[in-house]
Amino acid sequence: MWTALPTIEAAVGCRPPFSFYFDFVGRYWKSEFNRIPIHRICTLARKQNATFFVMEDATQRALVRAELDSLDVALGGGGAAEAISFSFFSSPDWPSDVAERDIAGLDIASVDPKHFLGQAVIINYRRPDETDFALSYIFEAIFPPPCRRDEEGFPHKLLNNFIYTDEEFVCEVRGRRFDVTGLYYCQQNGRTHVCAHASLRMALTSEQNAKVTPAYVNILLGVAPPCEGLGLGQLVQVIEDQGKYAQVVTCQKLEGKDYVEVLARETYISVLASIVESGDKALLIFSTAEDDNGAGASAGPDHVVFVYGHTRHSDEWHPQAIAAYAGPADAPYYPASSWIDHFLIHDDNFGPYYTLSSSALEFKKEVTAHQIIAIRDIRIGTASQFAEANAASQLANLLPTLAPQASGRWFDYLTAKQRKFMLRTILMEKRTYLEHLEAACGHDGTRMDPAEISLLDALLDRFWMVEFSLPPLFTGNHSKLGEVIVSVDKVAESSGDANILALRLPGLSLVCDERGDLIPHGSNLRSHIGIFRLKPHVEIW
Numbered sequence: 001m002w003t004a005l006p007t008i009e010a011a012v013g014c015r016p017p018f019s020f021y022f023d024f025v026g027r028y029w030k031s032e033f034n035r036i037p038i039h040r041i042c043t044l045a046r047k048q049n050a051t052f053f054v055m056e057d058a059t060q061r062a063l064v065r066a067e068l069d070s071l072d073v074a075l076g077g078g079g080a081a082e083a084i085s086f087s088f089f090s091s092p093d094w095p096s097d098v099a100e101r102d103i104a105g106l107d108i109a110s111v112d113p114k115h116f117l118g119q120a121v122i123i124n125y126r127r128p129d130e131t132d133f134a135l136s137y138i139f140e141a142i143f144p145p146p147c148r149r150d151e152e153g154f155p156h157k158l159l160n161n162f163i164y165t166d167e168e169f170v171c172e173v174r175g176r177r178f179d180v181t182g183l184y185y186c187q188q189n190g191r192t193h194v195c196a197h198a199s200l201r202m203a204l205t206s207e208q209n210a211k212v213t214p215a216y217v218n219i220l221l222g223v224a225p226p227c228e229g230l231g232l233g234q235l236v237q238v239i240e241d242q243g244k245y246a247q248v249v250t251c252q253k254l255e256g257k258d259y260v261e262v263l264a265r266e267t268y269i270s271v272l273a274s275i276v277e278s279g280d281k282a283l284l285i286f287s288t289a290e291d292d293n294g295a296g297a298s299a300g301p302d303h304v305v306f307v308y309g310h311t312r313h314s315d316e317w318h319p320q321a322i323a324a325y326a327g328p329a330d331a332p333y334y335p336a337s338s339w340i341d342h343f344l345i346h347d348d349n350f351g352p353y354y355t356l357s358s359s360a361l362e363f364k365k366e367v368t369a370h371q372i373i374a375i376r377d378i379r380i381g382t383a384s385q386f387a388e389a390n391a392a393s394q395l396a397n398l399l400p401t402l403a404p405q406a407s408g409r410w411f412d413y414l415t416a417k418q419r420k421f422m423l424r425t426i427l428m429e430k431r432t433y434l435e436h437l438e439a440a441c442g443h444d445g446t447r448m449d450p451a452e453i454s455l456l457d458a459l460l461d462r463f464w465m466v467e468f469s470l471p472p473l474f475t476g477n478h479s480k481l482g483e484v485i486v487s488v489d490k491v492a493e494s495s496g497d498a499n500i501l502a503l504r505l506p507g508l509s510l511v512c513d514e515r516g517d518l519i520p521h522g523s524n525l526r527s528h529i530g531i532f533r534l535k536p537h538v539e540i541w
Helices: 020-028 036-047 062-074 195-208 214-221 232-241 265-277 318-326 384-405 409-416 430-439 450-458 471-477
Strands: 010-013 052-057 080-089 100-102 116-126 135-143 147-149 155-157 161-163 167-173 176-185 245-250 252-255 258-261 281-287 302-312 340-347 351-357 369-376 422-429 462-469 482-486 500-505 508-512 518-522
Touching (some): 036 116, 036 135, 036 351, 062 080, 062 116, 062 135, 080 167, 116 167, 135 351, 167 195, 176 195, 195 214, 195 232, 195 302, 214 232, 232 369, 265 281, 265 302, 265 369, 265 384, 302 351, 384 409, 384 422, 384 462, 384 500, 384 508, 422 471, 430 450, 430 462, 462 471, 500 518
Antiparallel strands (some): 010 100, 052 080, 080 116, 116 135, 135 176, 161 302, 167 176, 245 369, 281 302, 340 351, 422 462, 462 482, 482 500, 500 508
């Protein structure tokens, strides 16, 4: 049985010249185990003008005790440990001349909740009869997404950072509850859990606030420490044990001794974008070199990170320019993901709230994408890339034939000749789609009336909504011209129209009847409307 080491509980000022590098990490991180994640958390705190932090003993927390019990058994028993909760604040009321005060003298009730930056729990573990600590790691950390803070301390989201789903957490500091909306983070310890455990915990806890412990995962899978890694099937097993569905998309597969591309980069980037823009979580699995990478990762061919959002750069040059310079043999449409310059990720080896360049896995042949796992609440038959291909084919083949069905400036423009559209594919609930159309107002002030919207009541409860637009509208107005509705059932994975359920464009809607025929209906909505956003975003360029 492990012994709890005494913990000094205090509130510590951290305004400059306090050094997070030396005064925080050097003092409280007590082993040589990978320090990069705690440096990352300190960086986030500094960039958001942290003025003080509160240290508390966390060894009485049930999940922490269970973690230490498991770790102690794995390392032979009889060790000593401390678990310290660090809560960071940006309150301007902290006196600049006070370096440290006893926690009993801190009036936590008077702290404005908008100044709470987040909380991390660090575990330091020492084997019996040893003076040096064998392990230090972040057991868990709960922080809201990084933001800019004005002079009054009010947070403002970062420009063009899109997080489509998060979770509500509660952090306690001196008995006071602080509500946090964000994504859960944790770090592997390399003994009882590795990167796959950590990514599962981050994704599933951020999905439903049900903390999936490493010990539970090991018992479920029959894994005994020391852990060396989890296979793809084991990741899927844990996800589905939690009542979710795992959809695996293969980017590369192993043939002999070499990995062979299955999906082109632009395709798997589009798949990853579709997952997060639909409000689902993703695990991205990629190769690493066989030897240790210096960040504390286990040697082996794969690493897993948790993906939950992206950044979009509407001034990006390459989506149109490269296609134009490459000539007519290039792709028949522009994926909306082409304007995504980074994905938002947690990497247990490096820390939370990083941005992963959409081209990051192209620089080194040793580091390439292998699989993507979408974590969803329903099982999908047709993958997003096939829905997108079906929509592209339908737009190319059907639009020119619709000219006699309606009229209007945008309708005439779209049906006069074939266009190269921008496509954006999102998994959609019917109720959400109908609410989106009810709220939509065209650029010219026109709207769909209730009778037109009711024609879509016969749609399935879930489907792929493939938005189509033109690059200037998408990047300048953040708007679209319509949607192609594609079935999620696996009817056909081809460029045909077997999966098409409906098509909406300015001035006209087409809806499948019982026989599968697309029946045209006039529409009062005659212009482009805003693209669908699962959550409101204000800081957009």
